[in-house]
Amino acid sequence: MKVALVGIGKIARDQHVPALAASGDWELAATVSRSGTVDGIAAFTDFATMMAERPDIPMVSLCLPPQPRFAYAEAALRAGRHVMLEKPPGQTLAEVHALETLARTMGVTLYTTWHSRMAEAVAAAKAWLADTVVRRAHITWREDVRKWHPGQDWVFEPGGMGVFDPGINALSILTEILPAPVHVTAAVLEFPENRDTPIAAQIGFSGGVSADFDWRQEGPQTWDMEFETDKGPMALRMGGNRLELGGKPAGGVNSIMGEYPALYARMADLVRNGQSEVDLSPMVHVADALTLGKRVTVAAFNF
Template identity: 50%
Template sequence: MDPVRIAVVGMGKIARDQHLPAIAGDTNFSLAATVSPHDQGVKGVPHLKSLDQLLAEGPAVDAVALCTPPQVRYDLATTALKRGVHVFLEKPPGATLAEVDALEARAKRVGASIFAAWHSRFAAGVAPARAWLADRHIHKVEIVWREDVRVWHPGQAWIWEPGGLGVFDPGINALSIATHILPRPFFLRSGVLERPENRSAPIAARLEFCDTAGAPISMDLDWRQTGPQSWDITIETDAGTCKLSRGGAVLTLPSGTEHSEDREYAGLYARFATLIRTGRSDIDTSPLKLVADAYLRARRDIVEPFHE
């Protein structure tokens, strides 16, 4: 089977740090082109300023990986799907739930695969944590996701705009793990969003969820963390404590701690190849629903301005 000819659209940090190396390491794909109006691309690979130009002038592609901000992703995905091109959506898959539903329906109509790529679900500790938790009784869950926005998103103004999610940009990674590994669905009871007075999106959030059996799930998000960063999910069960740390890369169970190599994006592209080969899509929106619910139900507090 010939490799899938893929174009990377949006050449920011995540594309260069994660997508390009993952594509280079997967024989199921060949990098056919890059697309960005602001970047010069990579040596030896055709580079175009827009997706419209790529689809009109070539080179031919079978798939696109959309690494742009979510606010513009719907139009790009629609353009690709109209040509029957398979679509890989960086997280979050869109700026709204309704547009993601529309993309899923369009992909089905044209027979293309579409993939909502929750990369943190492919962290090394996530699959074994899910297996261990499958038949456990959950007592309590604590999620602490604290990082320094100046380190991880320097100069990225779009992330503070409507649709950019603010602190939920990293926080949705934790929700993508929790919705994947916990044995029962959960939903929001209450919360507080802290929004800087000069920004449109929150810089911190404290949320209280519970699952359908009543187990409490707390979430602490903050983009003002300095020093050591925290990406931890601690789950107390009837068989002891399960903890995922370093964003899911490290799993600690009562039997001990497991450390594994970071293979998140390699796993994503392996999954995308399988979807294309089998003519299927994978576009779970459960993490985005929980973020939308936070905006619906949580109280909003205005806090001090944020400046880079």
């Protein structure tokens, strides 16, 4: 099946293009970007032109920032194309609900992807927690925005979500593996004095769950989730790719390169079965944190 990749930035080059190149289900047939291209692939700078000239492409994968994404997704769905959304799936919950309704009306597939759920050790962690009582859990998700979003001011603009852009990856794992749902009860949000979205957040949830998100960490990056349960301690590290039980390694890998191939395999299954998959539970936690959060102003941030 042919796919058009829209938004040829860092995440597209690092993850989507290699995943599609290795896929037995999909063929990258076109790209849409103001400046980015992929060698050997038909390149368009205008989405409407691509849609008009390439009726042979049944699926559109949107990798552009969340702020403009709704208009692209809506146009693709109205044209009868299947749509795959990079995370976060939109800049608001209402936008994605509207897209879900439209996809249903048009009889096409909409897939809100959460790549960290495809991390190597997530399924094993979910199975291990299924029959436990989780007494406490803490997430430490600290990385360097300059490394992962170099010069990309959109992450600090309204709708860009700030530190929740990476933090939502942790929340996607949390909502996947916990045996019982939790909700946000309090948050402290640190906003640089010159920015519109937070650069750090500390969040409290029901059920003894807490989270520490920070976009200012240099050097080694930290993507850890630690759980205290009635069966003992369990931890996910390396963004859900390594599992620890009782403080000892229990499986996984030190790479995230298997996540996006799994997303595209899932998208192929959804299209073949005429289904959609729209899960907004990670984004609900972000919206609640922004609603309940106490704002603290911190030093200006510049790339």
